[in-house]
Amino acid sequence: MSDSSSLMRETLSLVAPGTELRAGLERILRGRTGAIIVIGYDETVEEISSGGFQIDAELSAARLRELSKMDGAVVIDSTATRIRRANVQLLPSASIETAEAGMRHRTAERVARQTGYPVISVSQSMQIISLYIDGKRRVIEPSESILARANQALATLERYTTRLSQTASGLNTLEIEDIVSVRDVTSVLQLLEMVRRIASDIEGYVLELGTDGRLLDLQLEELTRGLMAERDFLLADYLPNGLEVATVDARLKWVGSPALLDLAMVARSMGLGGPDGQELDTAISPRGLRLLSKIPRLPLVAIRAVVDHWGSLQGILGASSEEIEAVEGIGPRRARTLRDGLSRLAEVSLNER
């Protein structure tokens, strides 16, 4: 993540609903005055500030509102906890380009560029809160508009997680019967990746919504619980030897959303389906981590020990109880848990057929 996007995220959470800063901005909007607020105070800010007065007071919504009634800018510290100057005229370099029209917004954009600190402007005439960071402008929207979009994304996420769980349980059956093809594996990764992208959009909304996003956060957490572990196991089961998960992640990052619909593209990212990922019907067998992880009360160390020993799910399915018990770190109890668990999984997939 670049510095400017992490500053954007930090700042969005500083101005999110539930914070004093946001409450102050809402008051300014309701009072129909404008404001220009610099979030950061150092020598550079000092150099381009003229007039006004120094203060060092705790930031409260009421104070921010009162100080913004005066002409000029308010300067607060970068954690948005203290107000440091008010009634300031800002004199950024006029040579910094700005696409904005009014003086307030031109100044806000220039100060943000010159100091590297975020600057907020509240437009009196347009009743809009804008955030300027490093040459980018972002409108701070009311929670209702963000929630409307977030709920749409949540509905999409729900559809995808339902499809994912069907496709993944279909893969269980194919794995037990050892009739998996590259297409089957790739379809699961494709859905996991789509889910990951939608979830990341929703995480952005949660951040922006502050205290208004709590319910959304819970819903997101519920829909995506365990999915990243599922992804790790899937990749551990099928990646060709020597191909790192980080490499697959990096490749997928460059796959745009339309291209993600192309299974061959996803297969190629996983190093499967031949050089161009087109050989989707090629048979492939899992190592067994993903399926074994579905067995309740079987610890991951035991799963790893067994998978390392046989190297394939079919090897494990064909092993006798004695052979499994003999694996270091297993013992009779875990061996029974594993055998019972596998039989139950086999039964479930048989019934599902």
Ligand SMILES: Nc1ncnc2c1ncn2[C@@H]1O[C@H](COP(=O)(O)OP(=O)(O)OP(=O)(O)O)[C@@H](O)[C@H]1O
């Ligand atoms: N350089 C500056 N430093 C501090 N404050 C400024 C500066 N320029 C403008 N402002 C503040 O912005 C106020 C409005 O200025 P102006 O009407 O030119 O801007 P605007 O962009 O059209 O604003 P709005 O969208 O709020 O109507 C000023 O009264 C002043 O308080």
